[in-house]
Amino acid sequence: MLTSLWALPLVVQLLMLLLLLLGGLKVHLILTKGVCKSTNKLTGKTVIITGANTGIGKETAIDLAKRGARVILACRDLKKAADAKDDVIRESGQDNVHVRHLDLASLKSVREFASDILKNESRLDVLINNAGCVTIEKQLTEDGLEFQMQTNYFGHFLLTNLLLGLLKKSGPSRIINVTSKAHSLIKTFDLNNLNWELSHNNGSFYNSVYYYSKLSQILCTRHLAHLISQSGVTVNCLCPGAVNTQIFRNASSLFQTMLGVLIPVFFKNVKEGAQTSIYLAVAEDIAGITGQYFTDCKISQTSKLGQDLGLAKKLWEISETCVKLKPEERHY
Incomplete structure (x- = not known):
């Protein structure tokens, strides 16, 4: 049998070897996938999930609703959010699910959302900063910030600060930042270039900004944990892994074609990605x-930059200026 295999054309042998390697990798990925085994209930708890109308945000909302939580879907597109709400109610079997408008690319919207929450919610037990985007073209928001950086990082930075007082009041409570392993692709972090004035190749995958935004989330997590260490509020971040979601819907057609090949082998489905x-x-x-x-x-290691507490402190201070955080909005 082995002799007959070696008699096959070289290209066939290489293809079979590649398939074998991919199969082995697939088995490894399946065996190492994390699964939340906790049966803990969240009855009487309130949870906010940004970007919960699709992907792992929606799947997280379904699970937490099943556990009895009051779930608030914080979304930019109210039509899609309303559809997602119906899905969450149907799949969780409970109707304590609510939609609130939140556009992270607008600091005004973030402040309006936070004001509404502080006015109408008596508690906040879990804040999941889940929303994210990938873009291929550089654009600035109405606040003059790079769109991707604001959606993924600056908007959540402001939101977390504005809701921190309520989180502390409701303690013990939790802040969860959804980031990415892609942060490790950044080898230097330029604090003077957070708004990304650097150019990029026309039509190329505008990836470096995404990497920056995800590293920023990790650094923010590190410093905030230090600031509120005695408050009863914990803050952690996570990489969900490669998940088959709509986050790359704005990427180039070539990149999406590549994903079409890779997804069956390397990507988790949304339920697995939400674990x-x-x-x-x-x-x-x-x-x-x-x-x-x-x-x-499980706890994992970030890149060396992601462990730099001095860098985290400097980023935090600059971020306060970028989002125009007021003295009365600082609850640490």
């Missing part, structure tokens, strides 16, 4: 853990 977010929201064994980075429901 670490769910774990950080409900698991009792991490109740006192803060400032950490998780993958597959």
